[in-house]
Amino acid sequence: MLGLQAHFEAPVARGHSPAGGYTGAAGGAACGDLVRVSLTVEGDRVVDAGFDAAGCAAAVAAGSAAVGLARGRPLLEVARLGPAEVAAELGGLVPAKRHAAELAADALHRALGAAARATAAVPAPTAGTRVLVAMSGGVDSAVAALLASRGGEQAVAVTLELWADRDHDPEGSCCSASAVRGARALAHGMGLPHLTIDLREEFRAGVVQPFLDDHAAGLTPNPCVRCNGHVRLDAMLELAGRLGARSLATGHYARVVDDGAGPLLRAAAEPAKDQSYVLAALAPATLARLRFPLGELAKPRVRELAADAG
Incomplete structure (x- = not known):
């Protein structure tokens, strides 16, 4: 866990758009916050990811947290990430800023779904189905x-x-x-x-x-x-x-x-x-x-x- 300040001051892969990546965006509401996540999936893993964000510091930090949690992890593990995990990576968010974690999670999942649909190749489980x-x-x-x-x-x-x-x-x-x-x-x-x-x-x-x-x-x-x-x-x-x-x-x-x-x-x-x-x-x-x-x-x-x- 890096915390909100660390993710805001040194965001993970901000401005990075992986070649051939799939993008998801969320935001544009009255608050003006917007998070856009791009990622690539090869086989059963998210191999690269980046983001950009506009709006408050919490939105930038949440985008960084979402990308940091997703990069290099198995696709089905990333599919378990939600606003709670993003907020926890930031050390918690006050109620007025929890929407930032929700936007980052929405953007992440839109990108993840598009990439999974196009390029995923997850092997069947070795035990069971x-x-x-x-x-x-x-x-x-x-x-x-x-x-x-x-x-x-x-x-x-x-x-x-x-x-x-x-x-x-x-x-x-x-x-x-x-x-x-x-x-x-x-x-x-x-x-x-x-x-x-x-x-x-x-x-x-x-x-x-x-x-x-x-x-x-x-x-x-x-x-x-x-x-x-x-x-x-x-x-x-x-x-x-x-x-x-x-x-x-x-x-x-x-x-x-x-x-x-x-x-x-x-x-x-x-x-x-x-x-x-x-x-x-x-x-x-x-x-x-x-x-x-x-x-x-x-x-x-x-x-x-x-x-x-x-």
Whole structure:
């Protein structure tokens, strides 16, 4: 731990942008603070990182702390870093300055997710298996992660950032930046590494615009079928492969069975919660890599499991 003053006066890799690196930024709020982190991932490790920051001394120090904590470390260890670790590296922050640690963590994770998606090659664990778990921050995905980790597998959480619209509640909507932060905090609280994938462009091009076009043409599109079939799950399964994860678990209420000829999608045990219809476009090869831990459970039981876990 260097402390806030040391990180401010002699920041780690400030102004350094690794060649071929991936960049994430956070800030631009009323306070004017902005942190930008760039990093490179080779194999299973963050091999280089740098940052820049504008605003108060705490923002500069937090960017330095985040980069110092990430450089040279395994990707899945860096995925466990959050505002608490950044603040601890600074010797603690007063409440008025804690936002600096949050900005640095946000920027770090945006860069980390982009790099992991493009260049990571994490080997499968030598003992046991690894599962990637989709987490939205809600109770269903949290219990899915809980059940996956209780099964003895190494669970890694992932959250998708799908939406940002300054004119239409960008912070309160599902899969917004604030929802991603909430999901990350929940995953870290469960002891899980967490990655973020920015799919805002893909979501707008592959789901929103086709929905608008179909609606204008007098059709009745189902955006959830398109989103799950061509945007969300494809991206997460690709990431799972890069992270050495054998499967992807989600909080959908659905089941997959094998009739001897291959995987088949089946309705959830609780008909009122069934979500199999939004997965209807998935190919058998995709279904074979998916797991739905809630498929046999009723919603009251899911709430009980969440309450028992605290």
